[in-house]
Amino acid sequence: MSAKYVFVTGGVVSSLGKGLAAASIGCLLESRGLRVNLMKFDPYLNVDPGTMSPFQHGEVFVTDDGAETDLDLGHYERFTHAPLSRDNNLTTGRIYEQIIMKERRGDYLGKTVQVIPHVTNEIKNAMRKVSSNGADVTIVEIGGTVGDIESLPFLEAIRQMRQELGRENTVFVHLTLVPWIAAAQELKTKPTQHSVKELLGIGIQADILLCRCDRNLGREMKQKIAAFCNVEERAVVGAKDVPSIYEVPLCFAAEGVDSLILKYLRKEAPEADLTNWKDLVDRCYHPKDVVSIAIVGKYVEYEDSYKSLKEALTHGAISQNLKLNVTWIEAEGLESKTPDDRSYESQLAGFDGILVPGGFGKRGIEGMLNAIRYAREHQVPYFGICLGMQTACIEFARNVCGLKDANSSEFDPSSQHRIIYKLRELLGVEEMGGTMRLGAWTCILQEDSLAAKAYGGATEISERHRHRYEFNREYEALLTGGGLLLSGTTPDSTYVEIVELPGHPYFLGCQFHPEFKSKPLEPHPLFREFIVASYKNRQGRLSSDVSETSTLTNLLSS
Numbered sequence: 286m287s288a289k290y291v292f293v294t295g296g297v298v299s300s301l302g303k304g305l306a307a308a309s310i311g312c313l314l315e316s317r318g319l320r321v322n323l324m325k326f327d328p329y330l331n332v333d334p335g336t337m338s339p340f341q342h343g344e345v346f347v348t349d350d351g352a353e354t355d356l357d358l359g360h361y362e363r364f365t366h367a368p369l370s371r372d373n374n375l376t377t378g379r380i381y382e383q384i385i386m387k388e389r390r391g392d393y394l395g396k397t398v399q400v401i402p403h404v405t406n407e408i409k410n411a412m413r414k415v416s417s418n419g420a421d422v423t424i425v426e427i428g429g430t431v432g433d434i435e436s437l438p439f440l441e442a443i444r445q446m447r448q449e450l451g452r453e454n455t456v457f458v459h460l461t462l463v464p465w466i467a468a469a470q471e472l473k474t475k476p477t478q479h480s481v482k483e484l485l486g487i488g489i490q491a492d493i494l495l496c497r498c499d500r501n502l503g504r505e506m507k508q509k510i511a512a513f514c515n516v517e518e519r520a521v522v523g524a525k526d527v528p529s530i531y532e533v534p535l536c537f538a539a540e541g542v543d544s545l546i547l548k549y550l551r552k553e554a555p556e557a558d559l560t561n562w563k564d565l566v567d568r569c570y571h572p573k574d575v576v577s578i579a580i581v582g583k584y585v586e587y588e589d590s591y592k593s594l595k596e597a598l599t600h601g602a603i604s605q606n607l608k609l610n611v612t613w614i615e616a617e618g619l620e621s622k623t624p625d626d627r628s629y630e631s632q633l634a635g636f637d638g639i640l641v642p643g644g645f646g647k648r649g650i651e652g653m654l655n656a657i658r659y660a661r662e663h664q665v666p667y668f669g670i671c672l673g674m675q676t677a678c679i680e681f682a683r684n685v686c687g688l689k690d691a692n693s694s695e696f697d698p699s700s701q702h703r704i705i706y707k708l709r710e711l712l713g714v715e716e717m718g719g720t721m722r723l724g725a726w727t728c729i730l731q732e733d734s735l736a737a738k739a740y741g742g743a744t745e746i747s748e749r750h751r752h753r754y755e756f757n758r759e760y761e762a763l764l765t766g767g768g769l770l771l772s773g774t775t776p777d778s779t780y781v782e783i784v785e786l787p788g789h790p791y792f793l794g795c796q797f798h799p800e801f802k803s804k805p806l807e808p809h810p811l812f813r814e815f816i817v818a819s820y821k822n823r824q825g826r827l828s829s830d831v832s833e834t835s836t837l838t839n840l841l842s843s
């Protein structure tokens with residue numbers, strides 16, 4: 286049986302949520318008992334997003350095999366169980382890199398190497414490789430917007446796929462915008478018509494249109510779009526803005542997207558079972574209370590750079606029936622002017638939990654150290670991820686163990702006390718570009734630690750990494766002497782993976798990025814327990830506020 290594909294393209298403007306649309310289609314097909322795989326082609330020339338600025342590109346999502354990928358792969362993993370690896374995200378840069386390597390090796394036997402067929406063949410081979418993994422349906426997202434010069438080879442490749450595999454094995458889903466024009470008090474279909482026409486000019490007739498809009502698309506609108514764009518009326522799908530991204534699969538289901546795709550693909554499948562998703566969305570929309578978390582970091586003005594983090598916190602909150610309130614605090618703003626300056630405390634008071642996420646470079650470090658000190662001293666739950674674990678160790682060395690100039694060699698290469706350093710550099714290993722510790726590593730947990738309890742008593746776990754610097758075990762005796770517990774290490778004990786502070790309600794730092802493995806239906810244990818502890822802190826604080834007020838009321842009334 287031939288492999289089946291759903292191709293997702295986007296038109297009119299970028300940022301319409303193509304990744305989410307692809308992920309939601311994946312989720313729906315999975316809910317009908319099918320095995321799906323998802324992949325994304327990014328038309329830019331960078332070989333991968335690993336070296337791109339978080340401001341330009343948003344988060345770099347890391348897969349188990351250590352690939353640095355587009356953040357849409359994070360959506361794919363959160364919405365489905367597709368096994369993702371470096372094969373699931375390719376850029377123009379990587380495609381060309383492969384072709385040029387082959388050309389240099391003489392693989393093309395002296396032929397002229399061209400976009401058609403060589404580049405398009407490389408793209409098609411990449412799709413076949415992913416779909417050969419046992420998937421019933423492979424969903425292929427083409428990055429960029431129709432009309433971009435860069436995405437042409439990818440669109441040509443999917444056009445050829447339709448020619449080769451036929452209608453019953455390929456579906457073209459096109460995401461467009463139907464804007465509301467306030468002056469006319471009307472939704473406008475013209476941009477959608479143009480975008481579909483643009484696609485047709487390349488030889489692709491869209492089968493299904495996902496129309497992003499801020500209100501319901503009425504029947505008439507759908508008929509009009511269907512007529513002008515040459516699709517069935519039921520193939521015009523209103524993709525209305527919703528408060529939670531986790532509602533999108535339910536909206537698509539209500540519009541019959543899954544049944545239509547299966548009809549076009551001539552594929553039978555059981556009815557969808559969306560019970561868990563419905564329950565999830567229901568809890569998301571009816572929280573019993575709130576929990577407020579401060580995230581102290583460097584790229585806080587650009588939320589996309591911490592996409593998975595925000596989602597993982599949300600998963601933890603939903604699991605406790607709570608609404609997550611996140612406040613992003615720019616770390617630089619928490620720095621002290623003089624050694625005794627504690628004015629930053631007022632910015633941190635009142636949060637239920639504090640989190641320092643991953644990051645690179647020196648900017649804002651002193652502010653993060655202040656935030657961690659505040660959390661440690663005031664018994665406020667603290668969760669440090671990667672950089673947030675490294676800074677927790679530095680703070681502890683400085684303020685508890687008295688090592689005033691403790692630092693990471695990343696921020697001060699000449700520091701006397703490099704609590705955090707580049708281990709491999711000291712081992713004499715060459716350090717260049719791609720020298721990060723990336724992807725899944727096994728971690729052994731100390732029994733009865735906070736971490737082991739969170740993971741349900743497990744002693745061995747696997748988590749994903751993306752960093753260069755490590756905890757320096759020369760300082761282990763000093764820090765553990767001060768009360769820090771190293772509760773997780775790699776099996777060979779080389780790398781410290783988790784530190785925690787016994788006696789504190791929740792003070793945990795991990796060298797890995799647990800946010801990459803959290804799913805809405807399977808919240809990550811460390812995030813869940815951080816939320817539990819933060820909410821406990823909130824209740825404790827509020828009840829002591831209440832008892833203070835009632836004592837005051839008693840005093841006044843007596």
Ligand code: GLN
Nearest residue numbers: 643644671672752753754
């Ligand atoms: N900058 C630190 C390192 O390279 C932390 C990286 C991170 O937080 N992802 O080790």
